[in-house]
Each structure stands twice: as structure tokens, then as C-alpha cells.
Amino acid sequence: MIGFEHIRRMSRISPSKIVFLIIDGLGGLPHPETGKTELESARKPNLNHIARNSICGLIDPVGPGITPGSAPGHLAIFGYDPVQYHIGRGVMEALGIDVELKPDDIAARGNFCTVDDKGIITHRRAGRISTDKNTVLCRLLSHIAVEGVEMSVLPVKEHRFVLILRGEALSPELGDSDPQQLGQAPKKIEALSPQARKTAEIANEFVSQAAGLLQGKSPANMVLLRGFSRRPHVPSISEIYKLKPAAIAAYPMYRGLARLVGMKVLPGDESITEQLSSLHRHYAKHDFFFIHFKSTDARGEDGDFEAKVQAIEELDKALPALLELDPDVLVVTGDHSTPATLAMHSWHPVPFMLKSKWCRPDNVAEFSEQACLVGGMGRFPATEIMPLAMANALKLDKFGA
Amino acid sequence: MIGFEHIRRMSRISPSKIVFLIIDGLGGLPHPETGKTELESARKPNLNHIARNSICGLIDPVGPGITPGSAPGHLAIFGYDPVQYHIGRGVMEALGIDVELKPDDIAARGNFCTVDDKGIITHRRAGRISTDKNTVLCRLLSHIAVEGVEMSVLPVKEHRFVLILRGEALSPELGDSDPQQLGQAPKKIEALSPQARKTAEIANEFVSQAAGLLQGKSPANMVLLRGFSRRPHVPSISEIYKLKPAAIAAYPMYRGLARLVGMKVLPGDESITEQLSSLHRHYAKHDFFFIHFKSTDARGEDGDFEAKVQAIEELDKALPALLELDPDVLVVTGDHSTPATLAMHSWHPVPFMLKSKWCRPDNVAEFSEQACLVGGMGRFPATEIMPLAMANALKLDKFGA
Numbered sequence: 001m002i003g004f005e006h007i008r009r010m011s012r013i014s015p016s017k018i019v020f021l022i023i024d025g026l027g028g029l030p031h032p033e034t035g036k037t038e039l040e041s042a043r044k045p046n047l048n049h050i051a052r053n054s055i056c057g058l059i060d061p062v063g064p065g066i067t068p069g070s071a072p073g074h075l076a077i078f079g080y081d082p083v084q085y086h087i088g089r090g091v092m093e094a095l096g097i098d099v100e101l102k103p104d105d106i107a108a109r110g111n112f113c114t115v116d117d118k119g120i121i122t123h124r125r126a127g128r129i130s131t132d133k134n135t136v137l138c139r140l141l142s143h144i145a146v147e148g149v150e151m152s153v154l155p156v157k158e159h160r161f162v163l164i165l166r167g168e169a170l171s172p173e174l175g176d177s178d179p180q181q182l183g184q185a186p187k188k189i190e191a192l193s194p195q196a197r198k199t200a201e202i203a204n205e206f207v208s209q210a211a212g213l214l215q216g217k218s219p220a221n222m223v224l225l226r227g228f229s230r231r232p233h234v235p236s237i238s239e240i241y242k243l244k245p246a247a248i249a250a251y252p253m254y255r256g257l258a259r260l261v262g263m264k265v266l267p268g269d270e271s272i273t274e275q276l277s278s279l280h281r282h283y284a285k286h287d288f289f290f291i292h293f294k295s296t297d298a299r300g301e302d303g304d305f306e307a308k309v310q311a312i313e314e315l316d317k318a319l320p321a322l323l324e325l326d327p328d329v330l331v332v333t334g335d336h337s338t339p340a341t342l343a344m345h346s347w348h349p350v351p352f353m354l355k356s357k358w359c360r361p362d363n364v365a366e367f368s369e370q371a372c373l374v375g376g377m378g379r380f381p382a383t384e385i386m387p388l389a390m391a392n393a394l395k396l397d398k399f400g401a
Numbered sequence: 402m403i404g405f406e407h408i409r410r411m412s413r414i415s416p417s418k419i420v421f422l423i424i425d426g427l428g429g430l431p432h433p434e435t436g437k438t439e440l441e442s443a444r445k446p447n448l449n450h451i452a453r454n455s456i457c458g459l460i461d462p463v464g465p466g467i468t469p470g471s472a473p474g475h476l477a478i479f480g481y482d483p484v485q486y487h488i489g490r491g492v493m494e495a496l497g498i499d500v501e502l503k504p505d506d507i508a509a510r511g512n513f514c515t516v517d518d519k520g521i522i523t524h525r526r527a528g529r530i531s532t533d534k535n536t537v538l539c540r541l542l543s544h545i546a547v548e549g550v551e552m553s554v555l556p557v558k559e560h561r562f563v564l565i566l567r568g569e570a571l572s573p574e575l576g577d578s579d580p581q582q583l584g585q586a587p588k589k590i591e592a593l594s595p596q597a598r599k600t601a602e603i604a605n606e607f608v609s610q611a612a613g614l615l616q617g618k619s620p621a622n623m624v625l626l627r628g629f630s631r632r633p634h635v636p637s638i639s640e641i642y643k644l645k646p647a648a649i650a651a652y653p654m655y656r657g658l659a660r661l662v663g664m665k666v667l668p669g670d671e672s673i674t675e676q677l678s679s680l681h682r683h684y685a686k687h688d689f690f691f692i693h694f695k696s697t698d699a700r701g702e703d704g705d706f707e708a709k710v711q712a713i714e715e716l717d718k719a720l721p722a723l724l725e726l727d728p729d730v731l732v733v734t735g736d737h738s739t740p741a742t743l744a745m746h747s748w749h750p751v752p753f754m755l756k757s758k759w760c761r762p763d764n765v766a767e768f769s770e771q772a773c774l775v776g777g778m779g780r781f782p783a784t785e786i787m788p789l790a791m792a793n794a795l796k797l798d799k800f801g802a
Contacts, residue, residue: 003484358743360430361431387466387467391466391748396466396468399463399469399470399483400469400473400483
């Protein structure tokens, strides 16, 4: 793939508008009875209409056989090599609660959990305590003090929290304390490199003080930490593509991701109708929009085939509000597949379509896994979407003389 | 892609012949009324006949979304990574007038332009002065002398010239003086690295002396320079593939490119009939031929859909002279798309076909964008054409034990 240094030189500011509609967990697998995927089962006249005027294909967010997390799935769509720009679990959790991380901050994902008298984990999520309870406990843990480091303990949701370490000469090269299974004691946090020794001591000291403060507070009488990480340096979308990008995403984590790549986060609550109305209100001020539709993934992870079909149909019904804006380039795809039959993210490539005046449409007449397979883009890496969208918006000059 | 060091080891000399027919700007976009591209609209029985006996596909010269200049488009077809082997604007211009550049020479593309009393650019091309006028002015600028450097000012066409700097310790890492827009003064040429400071001074001194010599010669009363560059070191086709390659190209720039990769340039004027007759005369002496057909690109850039269709039909009529030679491997493709509707080079993938006794033909019965989409090669990077052609010519040994 062509590097950002070239794209930066070739990119050009113009009035044309690019809209990315990202349908989370879009791809699926056939229902055992009908032989049709969720997308193939849904009534979706608007998506099909777009497909008929688009160039279609199937994207691999990371690579064949690789199941993407939400961060790599989105980063790839935004043009970043998801292997090079790795976002750790801790940083993801911090992004998810709109915490601004400084470049040297170390973030870890925390769970409140339950241990028995012998310190053996009996419940990794402390029976999913309430977020209110979580907030109270995080305030308690904020009393922990370790010399030479500033610590923040921030509640997320239910049993989840974020630990942030700020100080001199810290390193994120640490193992997890979370053994990710029951019947074991939390692990001692190991330094994975010599320069992480001091940070490992600090983290272990945090865990030890936390254990003291939580004593007797069963079910939340212990903490588990994992995914120590630092935010990667990511060149912003406006730096690379000279775009003025904006995001309309209902969930904090996607807003955090959008901010990480330099998008302005616009209002827009959980309903797609609200999101598209926000798009209308802000359409004049930006030239790139990322709209994130969540419920397809949530229903897929629930393993609820019918509900995922309905989520697609709900989205489709809202689309005329998007189509009437007639953006110069409209991309519709997903960050990964979440087949309801698997009830989890999966490695299957994701349907893709791009509509523009200049897209050389193919013969695809329906937006589905099978139909996109013979689309004009064929099967291709998601990281190629951004240059393609820029080209179709006539925002990319030619390469070389 | 497999590296040259492997190809070099696997390549084998044999009597089989490979012919590449490169149709410049071949790919197109549908006509708004008929829904058919230029290639789909043309009567082309010979191209279709080849397609039926070929393996077909669509190539990406640089990558999805990237619009190739002529140099990267051709280099990719000849097997060179067009991002790694970058050819600057100045070098391209020099290649275009058959100037032989030494490895350390620096070439820049020059424009004669018009500036007003305040030195502001009012016409970037000096009203496209005649080539004769240009030649006279270049002779005048040849009087410019700067210590420590040998300078050549060579006319190209209309307002275009090439400046070549030859001397010790020069560097091509220079900015442009051409601001590429009106209403500004020419920029001072900047050194983009410390070791380019001396060269920047020399270039600025050239511009300053040129301004003096051109005073009162409006419309051509100033010069603009851009694309300072040095010819890249390119391993030759005969080094990598053990071929004896030859080029039959009507335009100087393509002859220059062919020379850069080590091809012998054979005679052959602008008509395809002449080019194919040259091919016949020299067929015994080489085993690889690059035939360059230009007018499809020229008519596409004119935005003349009908004329591009006619150019394809003209080519098709001439093809029996090629087919009667029955080369062991015949590749027909283009260096990029030039849709008449866009009237410029574009990023769209380019139809490709390879005919050989060993090619495992697919079901494609027509040479067109739509038909090639479902060809046996699918969509693939142009850099893979050379190994494929070598294999089909039975000139490539197996890889590994």
C-alpha cells in the first residue's frame, strides 16, 4: 500500500463530501434453515438501491482469518494499518469514557472481581455490580498512593474501570494480573522488559493496596488488571488527507476512536434517525463524516439472528434522510462481521459498497455477502478504502509524472 | 510479491517470444447515455478473439484509488514497484526529449511564463509560445553561467523546457519555484535538506539570471522550475529476467522510459501499422517487445468519447499483423485508465489479458472492463504481470526445492 507521505502530497481540498456509514458487525453467516445471512434475509430496498449504483466488494479489515476487535476494524477503514497502529485494551477502555490520555500515560483495563478466603477468583466480574457501586469503589481506590506516580481510577460500567498511571519513566510493557479464568489467584504483574520493572512494582503495589481497601466488600473484593498500554501516535485524518472530518457515533468508544484520529465528535444519540438529523445540521461544516451504527453488532453478539435482521431493516428505513443529501461519495460497510450464529466478532470479510458519480458501477444489484463477492472491487484490504474514497471525491492528484 | 533476487535466479533464456501491447489510458467509464465504456462501445473483433483465448483480469498499476502518472503506470507493468522506483518530473521531461542523463545529473522541468511589473505571474505558460520561440529562448538562457556547475537548457514543446545541472556534490532535494497558481510571484527555490543548500543557490542564481535575460520579452519574460530530480537506479530487464527487450513507441517519453529499464528502442512512427511492421522486421533479434499505443489516452484526455472508441477500433483493425506472428505470450493491457467522461488519467483498474498456449483460459468472451472483472486473474497488482508472462513463456524455473 502507498504510504501516508505520498497521500499527504497528493491530497487536495475541495468542496466534495464523503460519508462513511459503518454498520458495526455487518457481515453474517447463513441461517441454518434458510441458508441466508442476516443481510440477505433483511428487507432493505434502500441499501439495494445504493448497491445498484455502486462499486461493491468485500473487505478484509485485518486479513483473511483474522477476527478484528472494534479498534483495528475501524482504524483499517480510516486508512491506518491496524497491525502497525495497535491500540491496547487499557487505552480502548479510556477512550470509551472520553478520558483524554497524555502521550506518556499508561492505561489498564480493570475488573472488580470476587475472590474466596484463599484469594482464588470465584467471579471475574464480581457478579456484574452496578455502575453506581463501581463509582463508589473507584472513589475508595483513589486513596491509593504510590510514590513517584499519579494514579486515576475511573469507573466505566458495571464491574469495569480504568487505571491510569502518570509519571516519569513508566513503561506499558507489563503482563496482566487477570488470568482470564476462574480457580486461580490473580497473577503478579510481570515486567516484560527491564525498563518496565519500576512500573511493574507500582502496579503490583496498587493491586496490593486495592486488595486491602476492598477487604470484606464481597462480591467486589479484589481487582484484575490487563492490557497496560499507551496511546499510539496516530497522524490525524486532516494531516494525511486535508479533510475536515466529523464523527456521529452513539457509543463512547467509537467517539474516542474518532477523536484519536482527529475527528470532531458531533452530537447524535443512539437512534440512527437522530444521527442522520445531526448529519444534516452539520453537513456544511465538514467534508468527511463517519456515522457509526451499533445495534447490528450488539444483536449479532446476542446471537439473535432475527433481531440483527430487524436492526438492518431499521437502518434501511432511515436511509432516505442520508440519500437526500446525495453526498459525492457514500461508503457503506462494516468494521467486521458478527454472525448471529457465532454470537461473536468473526474473521469473515465484510460487504462493502461505494457510490459516486465516478465509481464505475458493477453488476451487483443487492447489498449482501454473496452479491458483493462478484463486485467490481473484488475482495480487498479495508485500508484501501480511504484512498479510493478520496479518488472518487476527486480529492487525490495523480501519483508520479 | 517475490523479489528480483529470486526472479533473477529463476529466470532462464529460451527461444520463446513475449509481446506486451500497452494501450495507453485503456480503461474507461460508462457513457451516461449508453451505460457502456469506450472499450465496451468499440467494434473490436480481434481484441475479443484474443480475450476468448486468454486469461483475463483487471490490473491496479499503483493501488486502488491511486491515479498513476505515465511513468509509474509503465514501471509497474515492467515489474518495478512504482512507489520504490520513483521518477521525478524533471527526469521524465528529460526522458521525453531523448536526453541521456548521467547518474548524478539533476533535471528540472521548466516553464516559460509571464509576470507583470511587480513580478506576479499572470500566465503560467507564457500564452503557450511556439516551440520555435522556445528554442530561441533556450539558446539565450544557455549563456547563463554559474561557477562550479555545467548547465543545459533544452527546449521541449511550446512553453516547456528542461534544465540539467551537472557538477560535484549537487542534490535534487529542492523545492519548486513554480507556485502552480496565478497571482503570486515565483517562489525562491528552497533546499529541503542541508546538503542541498549549494544546489539551491545555483538554481536560484539561474532563475535570477534568466529573469534578467528575459526582461522585456513578454509573454515569455520569466521561468518557473519544478520537479528537481535524479534518475533512479533501476536494475535492467535483461539483468532481472535475462531477456533481450525492445521497445516500439511513437512518443519520446515512452522511449525514454523504455531506455531507463534497459530496452533497445526500435524505429516505429506514430501509426500502429508502422509499429507492427517494425515488430516484424526486428522479431528475430529480441525475445521481449513493448509496443506502446498512444492515441487512446490522448483522445480520453481530450474528453472525446467517440474519438477514443475510434482509436480502439483503429488499433483492432491493425492487430492481424501482430496475431500472425503468434507470439508465445501476448499481453494486452494499459498503463492506467483515462475515461473520456473525466478527461484525465484515473484510478480505475485496467482491463488485462494474457494469451499463451499455457494460460488456462477463463470464460471471458469479450475484452472489456465488465467482462475482465470475472476473468481468471481477478483484480491484481500490475507488478505481477512480468512474472506471469515469464512463466507462460516457460522462462521461469520453479521456486524452491
